[in-house]
Amino acid sequence: MNSTKRNRMAGALVAVATGTLLLAACGSSGSTSAVSAAADDGAACTVKVGIASGQTGGLAYVDVPHLEGFQIWVDEVNANGGVDGKFLVETIVKDTRSDAAQSATVAAELLSEGISFLITPGDADPSIAAGQLAQEAGVPAMSWFGSAPVLPAAVGDFMFSNAFGDNAQARVLADYATEQGYKTAYTLGSPDSAYTSNLPRYFKKAFESNGGTVAGEGTFSMGQPNFNVIADEIKALNPQPDVIMTPAYEPDFPTFIKAIRGAGITAAVLGTDGIDSPTTLALGETAEGVVYTTAGILKNEGSMGEFFTKYNTKYGKDPETIYAITGYELGKILEAAVTQSQSCDPMALKDTITNLEGVQGITGTIGFKGGDRMAIREISLVQVKAGERTLVATVAPDPATVPAA
Amino acid sequence: MDGLITYVVNIVSLGGTYALLALGLAVVFSVLRLINFAHGELMTLAGYTLLAGILLGVPFWAAVLAAVFVGGLAAVAMEATAFRSVRNANAATLLMTSFAVAMLLQVIFQNFISARGQAVPVPSLFTGSIPIANAQISVIQAISTVTSLVCLIALKAFFDRSKWGWAIRAAADDFETVRLMGFRASRLIAVAFLISGLLAGIAGILWVMQRGSVDPLMGLKPVLAAFVVVVIGGLGSLPGAVLGGYLLAAIEIALQTWLPDVLVPYRDALAFVLVIVVLSLFPNGLFGKRVTEKV
Numbered sequence: 001m002n003s004t005k006r007n008r009m010a011g012a013l014v015a016v017a018t019g020t021l022l023l024a025a026c027g028s029s030g031s032t033s034a035v036s037a038a039a040d041d042g043a044a045c046t047v048k049v050g051i052a053s054g055q056t057g058g059l060a061y062v063d064v065p066h067l068e069g070f071q072i073w074v075d076e077v078n079a080n081g082g083v084d085g086k087f088l089v090e091t092i093v094k095d096t097r098s099d100a101a102q103s104a105t106v107a108a109e110l111l112s113e114g115i116s117f118l119i120t121p122g123d124a125d126p127s128i129a130a131g132q133l134a135q136e137a138g139v140p141a142m143s144w145f146g147s148a149p150v151l152p153a154a155v156g157d158f159m160f161s162n163a164f165g166d167n168a169q170a171r172v173l174a175d176y177a178t179e180q181g182y183k184t185a186y187t188l189g190s191p192d193s194a195y196t197s198n199l200p201r202y203f204k205k206a207f208e209s210n211g212g213t214v215a216g217e218g219t220f221s222m223g224q225p226n227f228n229v230i231a232d233e234i235k236a237l238n239p240q241p242d243v244i245m246t247p248a249y250e251p252d253f254p255t256f257i258k259a260i261r262g263a264g265i266t267a268a269v270l271g272t273d274g275i276d277s278p279t280t281l282a283l284g285e286t287a288e289g290v291v292y293t294t295a296g297i298l299k300n301e302g303s304m305g306e307f308f309t310k311y312n313t314k315y316g317k318d319p320e321t322i323y324a325i326t327g328y329e330l331g332k333i334l335e336a337a338v339t340q341s342q343s344c345d346p347m348a349l350k351d352t353i354t355n356l357e358g359v360q361g362i363t364g365t366i367g368f369k370g371g372d373r374m375a376i377r378e379i380s381l382v383q384v385k386a387g388e389r390t391l392v393a394t395v396a397p398d399p400a401t402v403p404a405a
Numbered sequence: 406m407d408g409l410i411t412y413v414v415n416i417v418s419l420g421g422t423y424a425l426l427a428l429g430l431a432v433v434f435s436v437l438r439l440i441n442f443a444h445g446e447l448m449t450l451a452g453y454t455l456l457a458g459i460l461l462g463v464p465f466w467a468a469v470l471a472a473v474f475v476g477g478l479a480a481v482a483m484e485a486t487a488f489r490s491v492r493n494a495n496a497a498t499l500l501m502t503s504f505a506v507a508m509l510l511q512v513i514f515q516n517f518i519s520a521r522g523q524a525v526p527v528p529s530l531f532t533g534s535i536p537i538a539n540a541q542i543s544v545i546q547a548i549s550t551v552t553s554l555v556c557l558i559a560l561k562a563f564f565d566r567s568k569w570g571w572a573i574r575a576a577a578d579d580f581e582t583v584r585l586m587g588f589r590a591s592r593l594i595a596v597a598f599l600i601s602g603l604l605a606g607i608a609g610i611l612w613v614m615q616r617g618s619v620d621p622l623m624g625l626k627p628v629l630a631a632f633v634v635v636v637i638g639g640l641g642s643l644p645g646a647v648l649g650g651y652l653l654a655a656i657e658i659a660l661q662t663w664l665p666d667v668l669v670p671y672r673d674a675l676a677f678v679l680v681i682v683v684l685s686l687f688p689n690g691l692f693g694k695r696v697t698e699k700v
Contacts (some may be wrong), residue, residue: 056512061522141635191670219669223626225422226615227547228415229661232408235541250522254617262534262543279618282524286532286617320521 048108057098066327073331170202249274296363424650445624448609476606526644639693
């Protein structure tokens with residue numbers, strides 16, 4: 001029997017697909033880390049928290065620090081006998097590998113273990129996949145920091161996000177641009193995710209409502225090799241835009257800003273919370289002056305300094321991004337919900353979270369009442385100066401002026 | 406005219422990087438009939454080595470040399486530890502092994518370095534632009550273009566003039582005969598992996614210099630692009646890998662430049678449609694040969 005090389009390669013390609021499926025199956029086991037339940041004396045019930053987190057893959061940069069911060073909160077409350085001194089917290093962590101389908105599989109496994117609360121990855125797409133199962137099971141789910149305002153609506157009344165909405169951060173950026181006297185803008189988005197496709201749209205709406213003009217709208221593919229063609233496109237604009245706004249984050253943002261600065265484009269650059277990381281700060285002269293929105297400015301002082309100490313004691317290093325803090329704050333939200341409802345019942349927790357107000361976090365107060373299940377938080381505007389984060393302003397955008405989701 | 410210059414430079418700089426990557430895959434395919442999907446992780450490793458060198462205060466050129474060298478050594482180590490024991494297994498086993506190695510390295514990078522990307526502070530000398538006619542070409546693009554062309558010329562000399570170069574080219578056609586001519590299989594495969602690793606190291610540095618950061622999953626997209634390039638060029642064909650690299654870059658840059666806004670979201674899909682058109686005209690790739698073999 002003879003076979004051609006072509007047939008052999010066809011077989012190999014089938015193997016590629018099979019391999020991907022097999023490896024996906026192998027990776028699904030996840031890790032289970034149950035917090036050692038102390039004596040149950042006096043505890044009304046144990047709050048069982050299922051965590052579907054992207055510990056590996058493209059979302060690890062968001063999800064890993066969130067989980068680290070959350071675990072600090074878990075240790076803290078359990079050391080004090082649980083939430084309100086009686087509700088011990090138990091966590092079950094499973095890795096979603098930053099994949100939407102895997103997030104759904106992992107969520108189904110977690111829900112089958114009778115959890116009271118589900119935490120989903122820090123992005124809308126996997127959170128929708130996992131959240132839909134939680135909605136069906138009647139268990140409240142909260143995304144680490146998925147900021148697409150369409151997320152809760154796409155799932156239902158059991159889905160929440162620990163993040164402010166992208167429409168809110170776009171409003172803050174647009175108002176800042178107007179205050180700086182910028183008249184024309186160029187936006188660069190990507191259809192590859194809800195975050196990268198909707199943020200430029202919200203910015204355009206808000207900027208135009210302020211009287212600004214969006215002179216050009218570029219598109220990129222996440223992970224594309226370079227941004228030279230886009231830099232040429234911006235360079236060809238006449239007149240040059242005063243400001244460039246993009247929700248691109250690592251590794252696209254460094255590539256983009258290197259390309260435009262390399263091409264001699266000097267317009268101001270506005271970014272979003274995805275670039276709040278040491279990578280941006282380490283870009284040196286290239287990223288000098290970039291302004292972006294984030295949940296807070298990471299500084300080892302005040303109440304944040306206390307968190308630095310706790311983090312350092314547990315992990316032997318300083319937190320690198322604000323996401324460790326917002327992970328801890330998700331714990332504080334759960335703590336408030338359990339304390340107020342005095343229950344581990346998923347339905348009671350969901351009802352309480354929906355109406356939460358004034359939860360004291362590290363970056364400020366957090367609430368959900370009237371926020372369409374997106375967290376109502378203050379937004380910090382940060383500027384990169386000499387490789388350091390410098391606070392420009394802290395803003396609580398007026399919901400009436402925030403563009404519709 | 407200015408537009409044409411930037412267009413050509415965009416193609417040549419990206420195509421050169423694709424060609425280096427694809428050649429790395431093709432060289433190993435020639436001797437082992439394996440598409441090594443862990444090739445991208447060799448790029449990532451070179452990127453981390455470059456970063457480590459810069460952070461340790463080593464002169465930039467020395468960090469670059471170290472990164473290329475580590476890429477080559479890691480490829481040889483990869484062959485000795487992962488592929489040697491399954492060398493005679495079927496294509497599917499080899500592919501699975503390469504996936505396993507790739508995932509293992511990604512997880513190692515994530516857990517032992519960081520899940521987050523790390524900025525690579527290349528000297529400011531490389532962030533400017535050079536005026537050519539009335540167009541501005543970024544220094545990094547110029548470096549990518551020159552480096553890839555020099556490497557391709559050096560490789561051509563190696564394949565045309567050296568004993569090992571001949572052997573690798575001949576192995577692409579008939580590995581058994583090359584062994585009968587007195588070349589030890591283990592050594593020939595190790596040399597192929599060494600060249601492949603050095604090419605991954607060079608491509609990794611060019612990639613990192615363009616991107617400005619290195620992250621654990623950095624190698625994924627380029628290795629997929631290189632896989633497409635190798636298929637377009639014809640599996641096992643070294644000139645095909647080079648030509649395929651420039652062809653894929655030309656398709657991608659043309660679509661980025663001229664596609665109407667409404668079609669932009671379909672850019673990647675359209676690029677692959679064009680690749681399918683090329684493959685339907687040349688089912689074995691541009692330079693591939695249809696070879697029958699006994700099973």
